[in-house]
Amino acid sequence: MSSISVSTTVNGDPVDFVCTPDESLLDALRNRMGLTGAKEGCGTGDCGACSVLLNGRLVCSCLVLAAEAEGAEIATVEGMAGPEGLHPLQRAFIDHAALQCGVCTPGILVAAKALLEKNPDPSDEEVRYWLAGNLCRCTGYDKIVRAVQAAAAEMRSA
Amino acid sequence: MVKVLLWGSLRAHTDGQAEIEVQARTFKEVLDRLAEAHPGLRPQIERGVSMAIDGRVYREAWFTPIRPDSEVVVMPYMQGG
Amino acid sequence: MAFDSHEKRQFKQVGTRPPRPDGVDKVTGRAQYGADVTAPGMLTARILRSPHAHARIVSIDTSEAEAMAGVKGVVTGRDFALPEDAGLADIAVNVMARDKALYDGHAVAAVAAVSPAIAKAALKAIKVQYEVLPHVTDVDAAMQPGAPVVLEGRALESVPAGMSVNVTHASEFGHGDLAAGFAKADRIVERSFKTAATHQGYIEPHACLASVTVDGKADLWCCTQGQFMVRTVCAALMGMEASQLRVTASEIGGGFGGKTTVFIEPVALVLARKTGRPVKITMTRDEVFRATGPTVSTSIDVKIGMTKDGRITAGEARLRYSGGAFPCGTVDMGAMAAFAAYDLEAVRTQGWNVLTNRPKEAAYRAPGAPQAIYAVESVVDELCQILKLDPLDVRIRNAAKKGTKSSYGPVFDDIGLLATLEAAKAHPHYKAPLKPGQARGVSCGFWFNFGGNTCVSLNVNTDGTVGVTEGNPDIGGSRASISLMAAEELGIPYDKVRTIVADTASLGYNDVTDGSRVTFSVGLATIAAARDAKVKMCARAAKIWGIDDEAVEWKDGAAWPAGPNAGQFPPMSLAEIAAVSFQTGGPIAGHHEVNADGAGVSFGVHLCDLEVDPETGKTTILRYSVFQDAGKAVHPDYVEGQMQGGAVQGIGWALNEEYIYGRDGRLQNPGFLDYRVPVASDLPMIEAVILEIPNPGHPYGVRGVGETPIVPPLAAISNGVSRAVGVRMQELPLSPPRVLKAIKAA
Numbered sequence A: 001m002s003s004i005s006v007s008t009t010v011n012g013d014p015v016d017f018v019c020t021p022d023e024s025l026l027d028a029l030r031n032r033m034g035l036t037g038a039k040e041g042c043g044t045g046d047c048g049a050c051s052v053l054l055n056g057r058l059v060c061s062c063l064v065l066a067a068e069a070e071g072a073e074i075a076t077v078e079g080m081a082g083p084e085g086l087h088p089l090q091r092a093f094i095d096h097a098a099l100q101c102g103v104c105t106p107g108i109l110v111a112a113k114a115l116l117e118k119n120p121d122p123s124d125e126e127v128r129y130w131l132a133g134n135l136c137r138c139t140g141y142d143k144i145v146r147a148v149q150a151a152a153a154e155m156r157s158a
Numbered sequence B: 001m002v003k004v005l006l007w008g009s010l011r012a013h014t015d016g017q018a019e020i021e022v023q024a025r026t027f028k029e030v031l032d033r034l035a036e037a038h039p040g041l042r043p044q045i046e047r048g049v050s051m052a053i054d055g056r057v058y059r060e061a062w063f064t065p066i067r068p069d070s071e072v073v074v075m076p077y078m079q080g081g
Numbered sequence C: 001m002a003f004d005s006h007e008k009r010q011f012k013q014v015g016t017r018p019p020r021p022d023g024v025d026k027v028t029g030r031a032q033y034g035a036d037v038t039a040p041g042m043l044t045a046r047i048l049r050s051p052h053a054h055a056r057i058v059s060i061d062t063s064e065a066e067a068m069a070g071v072k073g074v075v076t077g078r079d080f081a082l083p084e085d086a087g088l089a090d091i092a093v094n095v096m097a098r099d100k101a102l103y104d105g106h107a108v109a110a111v112a113a114v115s116p117a118i119a120k121a122a123l124k125a126i127k128v129q130y131e132v133l134p135h136v137t138d139v140d141a142a143m144q145p146g147a148p149v150v151l152e153g154r155a156l157e158s159v160p161a162g163m164s165v166n167v168t169h170a171s172e173f174g175h176g177d178l179a180a181g182f183a184k185a186d187r188i189v190e191r192s193f194k195t196a197a198t199h200q201g202y203i204e205p206h207a208c209l210a211s212v213t214v215d216g217k218a219d220l221w222c223c224t225q226g227q228f229m230v231r232t233v234c235a236a237l238m239g240m241e242a243s244q245l246r247v248t249a250s251e252i253g254g255g256f257g258g259k260t261t262v263f264i265e266p267v268a269l270v271l272a273r274k275t276g277r278p279v280k281i282t283m284t285r286d287e288v289f290r291a292t293g294p295t296v297s298t299s300i301d302v303k304i305g306m307t308k309d310g311r312i313t314a315g316e317a318r319l320r321y322s323g324g325a326f327p328c329g330t331v332d333m334g335a336m337a338a339f340a341a342y343d344l345e346a347v348r349t350q351g352w353n354v355l356t357n358r359p360k361e362a363a364y365r366a367p368g369a370p371q372a373i374y375a376v377e378s379v380v381d382e383l384c385q386i387l388k389l390d391p392l393d394v395r396i397r398n399a400a401k402k403g404t405k406s407s408y409g410p411v412f413d414d415i416g417l418l419a420t421l422e423a424a425k426a427h428p429h430y431k432a433p434l435k436p437g438q439a440r441g442v443s444c445g446f447w448f449n450f451g452g453n454t455c456v457s458l459n460v461n462t463d464g465t466v467g468v469t470e471g472n473p474d475i476g477g478s479r480a481s482i483s484l485m486a487a488e489e490l491g492i493p494y495d496k497v498r499t500i501v502a503d504t505a506s507l508g509y510n511d512v513t514d515g516s517r518v519t520f521s522v523g524l525a526t527i528a529a530a531r532d533a534k535v536k537m538c539a540r541a542a543k544i545w546g547i548d549d550e551a552v553e554w555k556d557g558a559a560w561p562a563g564p565n566a567g568q569f570p571p572m573s574l575a576e577i578a579a580v581s582f583q584t585g586g587p588i589a590g591h592h593e594v595n596a597d598g599a600g601v602s603f604g605v606h607l608c609d610l611e612v613d614p615e616t617g618k619t620t621i622l623r624y625s626v627f628q629d630a631g632k633a634v635h636p637d638y639v640e641g642q643m644q645g646g647a648v649q650g651i652g653w654a655l656n657e658e659y660i661y662g663r664d665g666r667l668q669n670p671g672f673l674d675y676r677v678p679v680a681s682d683l684p685m686i687e688a689v690i691l692e693i694p695n696p697g698h699p700y701g702v703r704g705v706g707e708t709p710i711v712p713p714l715a716a717i718s719n720g721v722s723r724a725v726g727v728r729m730q731e732l733p734l735s736p737p738r739v740l741k742a743i744k745a746a
């Protein structure tokens, strides 16, 4: 299989990599770029553990071809915290115990960030529907919804 | 002598008795005496059993002391998730 | 260790909610889970699995695969030792089939190659010749005479003659005169139930990385609930000595019991030994569903007698469980747990385990209890309906309490069931009015809880900080709870303590993270290790002061002269003693090793309001409350988290989750699309009400909390649905088509 070389931007940094034509963006992030924050829970678009932003759009990176990243901007959980510290969502997740095992957390944080960028003041119901594609088997979602709301409130008042 | 209560299916190996009296002062002695008196119990004892002594469940604690008036119940080896 | 009742202590830190120490790693993507590590020169392995539910393996030809460029090694069942111990041998055969494939998805061969793509292609080049055999996947069918035989000769001596060859195990529990009990009843209800097998559904698939050197030293990195268990099992299957195999537990992306055994780890080790290269295996989700452990599937009959005023006079249950293609003792747990919530004069439960062509059962939160208690609580609810009694009043009336002879034998010590029931009854949820079409379901739940082998080291650093080394993977915040207990006991701030999870070469044996044991047993051992360190620090202070060791006591994070006769010395803090430790005798550490007992049983009560759409049969959960006795909630956030998470897994079990087998014996829904776990939009908030009735077997009164919460939802929801639609539901899950059918039939 011939390789494809891809030039892209990941969390603001320019990145070049080669991949096979059938390789997923998730595999490229994890195996070629060493960004293992996004997880593979299913590989079929059903769990959301692999959620990243592709040109600002929330996608399951297991369903995106790595080659589609050419010229794109990708944002992963690794890019959420800045030099000034954790993103309010990250802090809220720790403070509200919104993670137990934490394997769903990277995908949920990326998804929640995308939600709050679109809708800074969502209802609980909107949070629940937005996150319906992100499975969490540990928490029962209660503390996740509360953490997202706490972060949203903090971000609105900032 | 201490009274030992067995779970129902073990009775098949003790001539139908659910309660057996043995001379024992520890967890291990109870099992040893039971296996001697009722060899049919030996396979199950070797696979593992739990024992409740005065309401507290022990899984492998050989030297747990047993008083003559202790309540002793032999139960299957228990596992969780 | 007994409860420190003499102190009537005011906790300073236990019971607070500080941030967990691994929180930052887990919200930034830095935490390394099973699939997140690599090694130089690493190969990737894939596993070939049987497409048949039951087939004799006539031959396996691997020559073509082995000849492919980039393929470095192929293994089959012949490459694994078969341990003498029956339990280990079953694990070995489950890891890689030998003469027979026992279920759809059973591993038959594995390939290690330089890339995942080559490994995948090589699987296709392996030629397996199967002789397909008749199969059976239903527990009742497998018990019939003449059913296809899954394995021969596996029946224990407990199985009466004349039963199907597939019955491997029988048990019976109870006391009292059943006939007399039923004769006293005003009403008797007898019903049969079925529950589908469900999967733990952890989001992280099994993954591991193995490396073996030519001189036989091996390292294994894997996501597991117990690195020491992995070492024991893999060493046996590899014919290795334990000391030569070091197992490191990665961060773990959920387990719930499903990661208390091994599947791929021995395969990676055997391939690493064969190829001389590190080998990584990551399961796909499809493999997780087809080949790792679901729960038992069950078929249960329950008969209960009740007086007009709500006294249960007798209870009887017959439980048929299938733990898949291997013998399994889970039915014992169900048979013991079924009536545990009740104080009964006459009770009998009988259980049988039956082999079927399904994957080998693995533990799932309170294994065996949810199914049995679902059946019992359903019949209790029906009796309450018939006799027009309040379901909580009836449970309060019959509740087991201190001094009750439990349905499984022992007499209960202090238990929190009555307090839990009364809390539920007094809660606004129970008094809230229901709208037309809505219904409220109630159920009790129970789990035994365990302690087990535990080993903890606590090191006092010269700068006054403390490191705790424990051996149980942190699944849901246990590092935080352990640090809290160490800080409490030593009297130093929480953030001065760092708790790490050690590999198998760095600490003595620790049982797997199961049975709700970690906060209880590791906590108990941590407290004891801290007490050991305190004795040593008091001795150092005594030396410095030139007084007897006994004349020094530990208070508020410092050594003090005890009493007026000890002399006048200013107290020395932990940091001050630590700073001069090199001068006073060397490093200071506390240790504790124990096979902990006294975990103390746990009860919970759940309330669920719901409505059922009469057009579609779909159930919507409107309000849900969980009441549970935690003994002492060390970190209440993570106690609530266990209660909420367990409840939601139970909700999934009640409403949607099930292993669906086709007539060909193949699993039809091995993915999250068709095996539907609850998503955020399915649920309301889950209110968690923690009660604290101290466990007499722990110095701080801690009880395990992790398993009980999955038990009550099955009946709470089924009772709610049955009341909403006016038909007694007798099978789980309550998927819309099933509920619709019941509505139509009524």
Ligand code: FES
Pocket (backbone or CB within 6 Å): A039, A040, A041, A042, A043, A044, A045, A046, A047, A048, A049, A050, A051, A060, A061, A062, A063
């Ligand atoms: S791994 Fe992409 S959605 Fe599950």
Ligand code: FES
Pocket (backbone or CB within 6 Å): A098, A099, A100, A101, A102, A103, A104, A105, A135, A136, A137, A138, A139, C203, C253, C254
């Ligand atoms: S915290 Fe474990 S899956 Fe969400």
